[in-house]
Structures are given as C-alpha cells and as structure tokens.
Amino acid sequence: MAGNVDADPFKKGTQVEMSLEDDGFWGSWYTATVVCPxxxxxxxxxxxxxxxxxxxxxxxxxxxTQFWSVxxxxxxxxxxxxxxxxxxxxxxxxxxxxxxxxxAQNGDRYxxxxxxxxxxxxxxxxxLRLHRE
Numbered sequence: 568m569a570g571n572v573d574a575d576p577f578k579k580g581t582q583v584e585m586s587l588e589d590d591g592f593w594g595s596w597y598t599a600t601v602v603c604p605x606x607x608x609x610x611x612x613x614x615x616x617x618x619x620x621x622x623x624x625x626x627x628x629x630x631x632t633q634f635w636s637v638x639x640x641x642x643x644x645x646x647x648x649x650x651x652x653x654x655x656x657x658x659x660x661x662x663x664x665x666x667x668x669x670x671a672q673n674g675d676r677y678x679x680x681x682x683x684x685x686x687x688x689x690x691x692x693x694x695l696r697l698h699r700e
Contacts, residue, residue, distance in 0.1 A: 577612060578604050584663065585614065593683065596656060596663035602630065618661035649677055654698040657681075657690050665698055 577583060584596045603613035619629040649655055649668045656663040657679050666679040675692040 577601050583614065585616075592662075595660075595665075597661070648674075648692070649695060649697075655679060655695045656698050657688070658694045659688065659690075663696070668695075 579601055581601045582598060583601060584598055586596050597619055598617045599614040600617070601612065602615050605612045613630065616629045621627045621629050649671065651668055651670060653668045655666055655668055655677075657666050658664075659681075664681055665683070666681045669678040669680050669687060671677055672689070676689055677692065677695060678687055678689050679695070680687045
C-alpha cells in the first residue's frame with residue numbers, strides 16, 4: 568500500500584476503539600471504523616465513530632483525524648463471567664466507561680460502580696468487558 572503502513576491492524580474498514588481524554592470523556596472508549604489508515608507521510612489516521620455525532624442534534628457520524636505516533640491495538644471483546652471488585656468497561660452513554668463490579672446478579676447481570684460519576688448501574692453481561700489500560 569503506497570503511502571500507508573503495511574500489514575497494519577488499522578487498515579481501512581477495520582473497527583477500532585478509541586479512548587478520548589477530553590473533559591467529560593476520560594475513562595471511556597468509543598467504537599469507530601478506519602476511513603483512511605495511518606499515513607507514513609503525515610502519521611495521521613482518519614476515523615468515523617459509530618455512536619458519536621458531529622454536533623448538536625446531528626445524525627451525521629463524527630469523523631476524526633488524529634496524529635498517530637505509536638499505534639497500539641487492544642482486543643477486548645471476549646465475553647466472560649465477572650467477579651466482584653473486578654475492573655470492567657461498561658457500554659453506557661454511547662461509549663465504554665471504566666467501572667468496578669459491585670455484585671453479580673442472576674449469573675448474567677451485574678451491578679457496576681463508576682468512580683468518575685459516582686453512579687451504580689446494572690448491566691447485562693454482553694454490555695461489559697474486562698478493563699485494560
């Protein structure tokens with residue numbers, strides 16, 4: 568691929584997750600699709616988010632360009648059972664938010680506490696994944 572990183576896990580069409588560190592987004596992850604892979608020339612990647620939109624009352628998906636100095640890929644979608652006090656990411660408010668399992672209920676429902684917002688919310692197992700830094 569001329570102009571792009573060869574054998575890149577961030578090739579065009581790949582679904583990725585991005586952590587946004589702006590105010591109000593810390594600790595959350597959002598799914599996106601690579602629109603244009605990492606360029607050798609500019610070291611930038613172009614993404615289109617699945618659940619974030621371009622602005623107030625817009626249905627248009629947010630497109631984002633980011634300088635990419637050291638790409639890393641985290642596979643975090645394996646389903647599993649979770650234990651009390653285990654750090655998890657929960658899909659909530661259109662993104663993945665870091666929390667801690669407080670209690671397991673009925674085998675596939677979990678109560679999760681979010682340190683950042685001081686909320687406790689129940690989730691189905693498929694809405695959780697093991698937290699990774």
